[in-house]
Amino acid sequence: MTIMHRTNDTTYRLSSVPWRAGPISRRHALMGGAALLAGLGFSGNARAARTLNWIGWDGYQGDEVIGPFKKTHDLSVKFESLTDSGGTFTKLAAGAYRDYDLVVNDVPWIQRMGAAGICEFLDPGEFKETFDSFYPQFQPPFAPLTWEGKTTGLPTRWGWVGVNINTKFSDPDDWTSYAPVFDPKNKDKIGILDFGDWATFQVILYAGINPFKEMGSAELAEVRKVFRALFKNTRLITADLVQAQRTLLDGSALIFLAGGNYIASGLRKAGHMEMMSFVPEPINGLQQGVIWLEAAAVMKDASEPELAKGLIKHLVSEEAGRALAWTEWSACPVPNKHVAETLSAEQRKVIQTDDMWTYYERSLTYQVAPNIDDILAIWQEELSAG
Known part of the structure; x- marks a missing residue:
């Protein structure tokens, strides 16, 4: 038996706080050949009026995903790559949440942000139009992203x-x-x-x-x-x-x-x-x-909370969803039910949209x-x- 060990020492590292710093992520391995971006350049104007600080999985910061939102809002996005889901939660819970407006992480860690008091709970009424665009499986009440009856974030991509x-x-x-x-x-x-x-x-x-x-x-x-x-x-x-x-x-x-x-x-x-x-x-x-599931949340005391909520709405929109569903490295379902309708028959076959709900029903949703x-x-x- 051949064992190829990781060089990243977070593989089985345990946290000193009640939540475990999780193992290296699948996306980190998936995107390992890509350059990790410290930030994105300005879109349009030489100097944007506002900046969103964001930490999340690679791929979400691509111009094909967030370019339209940046252009519409004359916005700069300072993006930090997330490479360790549990470790990132530990970092945020220890106080680093104050450095960011937005996070995209695996669902259980977004849910636990509610318990840790480091996320802005979202008003389902404010996101009614967004939830209406989702498959029923992801519409409220969606337990994996709920803490004590409050919504901690929105699902963005799954499989x-x-x-x-x-x-x-x-x-x-x-x-x-x-x-x-x-x-x-x-x-x-x-x-x-x-x-x-x-x-x-x-x-x-x-x-x-x-x-x-x-x-x-x-x-x-x-x-x-x-x-x-x-x-x-x-x-x-x-x-x-x-x-x-x-x-x-x-x-x-x-x-x-x-x-x-x-x-x-x-x-x-x-x-x-x-x-x-x-x-x-x-x-x-x-x-x-x-089931693996990614989600986006707004940080507590975010400097740009309304912009952060607007970006979440954009990430789960039909426009951004098409880009997230069809990236350079993978092709995965998204919660927006309208995205599949815009894909070609070949793209839907690659993503396996005909069978995805069968596999969903045969699976448990990932938890810690x-x-x-x-x-x-x-x-x-x-x-x-x-």
Whole structure:
């Protein structure tokens, strides 16, 4: 088994505050080949009248996404790349929220901003037109972005984590569950994309355990057994997206766990429609996939709160949604229901819009797992033992 370790030391770093500083993000690996921008230049005039300070995932700051908003409002955007979802939350909660007007992060961390008192709660009435443009699944009350009945942010882009295979080498009918990853005949044919906690979820769900609920000692013991069995068949564990994609393309691995639609879609977008990303059916009522979801929020005491709210409305608009759904590196669904209507049949096929709600229903929405420290410790122990 080949293990490609990250060089970023945040992979399994634990926070000194009640929330864990999460592992390196999938987008950080996804965008790792791109230059990280410290800020964007002015649009239009040589000197813009106002500036928004923003921290978020790469891709959102692109001119095709926010250029129209900047031009309309004679605005400069100072953007900082987010590379660690939990670590960024910890940083903001420690007081850095005062340095920004806006944040785009994974949903559980946006929700926890409400508990930490560092976000501006949004008035659903003020965003009624925006919510009306959303698919019903994301309209209020949307629990993952609610804290004590108040709205902490708006969803911006999403997808699923389940099975990723190349149909040239693997039959989709063989993957009605994750059972084949444990089959001895598939020894040295299983790949794992090592995006921290994301790498653990599917096989925990297959074992009949909900990773987002508190676990007892018996469940943690079962998690250890499942990890041990998984590593016996694993060919490659890597955080290198390109290496994972190459291994799927040449058939070296039959499947890559933790490789969601954000991985397969990039290959499909490049013409490799043999790549499939899907979620197996629930087992005994327990979903077998995990929904990843990004969201935007306004910081408490933001210097430009109205502009920040306006930018959020823009990010989830049809215009910006088209750009977010079809980036250089991936092609993913967005909450705005009108975006898919404007895409070509080929684009919708790449994004898998015909099947996305099936995979949504077969998945749990990502949360910070209560036992994540235990889970990652067991993962590391079994990995080292193997």
